[in-house]
Amino acid sequence: MGDLNEYNFIIDKEGKLKVIDLDSASIEGLEGVEKATLEYYLMRNPNLKGVRDKYEVLPTRFISPNKNSDMYSYDMIILSTLANEPLHRKDLNSYYEYLDYLKKIGISQELIDIFHHVYTSKENENPRSYLESIPESIIEKADYKVFEKSI
Numbered sequence: 001m002g003d004l005n006e007y008n009f010i011i012d013k014e015g016k017l018k019v020i021d022l023d024s025a026s027i028e029g030l031e032g033v034e035k036a037t038l039e040y041y042l043m044r045n046p047n048l049k050g051v052r053d054k055y056e057v058l059p060t061r062f063i064s065p066n067k068n069s070d071m072y073s074y075d076m077i078i079l080s081t082l083a084n085e086p087l088h089r090k091d092l093n094s095y096y097e098y099l100d101y102l103k104k105i106g107i108s109q110e111l112i113d114i115f116h117h118v119y120t121s122k123e124n125e126n127p128r129s130y131l132e133s134i135p136e137s138i139i140e141k142a143d144y145k146v147f148e149k150s151i
Helices: 038-043 046-051 067-083 092-104 109-119 136-141 144-150
Strands: 009-011 017-019
Touching: 009 067, 038 067, 046 109, 067 092, 067 109, 092 109, 092 144
Parallel strands: none
Antiparallel strands: 009 017
């Protein structure tokens, strides 16, 4: 891997360090995700159709990778790791309800705002600076199945 830097590492729920590279990022063992790459997150998400000004759709119907694409994939890796299931497959109502739930259990508004903007025309931001503020107790509550039981 020729792009080793602090932005290409995440720590999973068990405290294991995982190396990621945004154009070929993967989440090991996440149920329902056979190949968690940038293409996987971008091409299989019907929610991106409404923000084509942000995620450029080429004549071949592929989405041209850019900074927003990279950050979108990174955000989905983080959210899917927290939820313990692929969140890019959720409809927009479920997605935003889950974000409301994350706020309710104590995740910072700044981090929620970053996740909120991925399906809007606003530019995507790197959430890295807010991730360390999530306590272990909140990470356990962030599981999507826990969220489903709360509604």
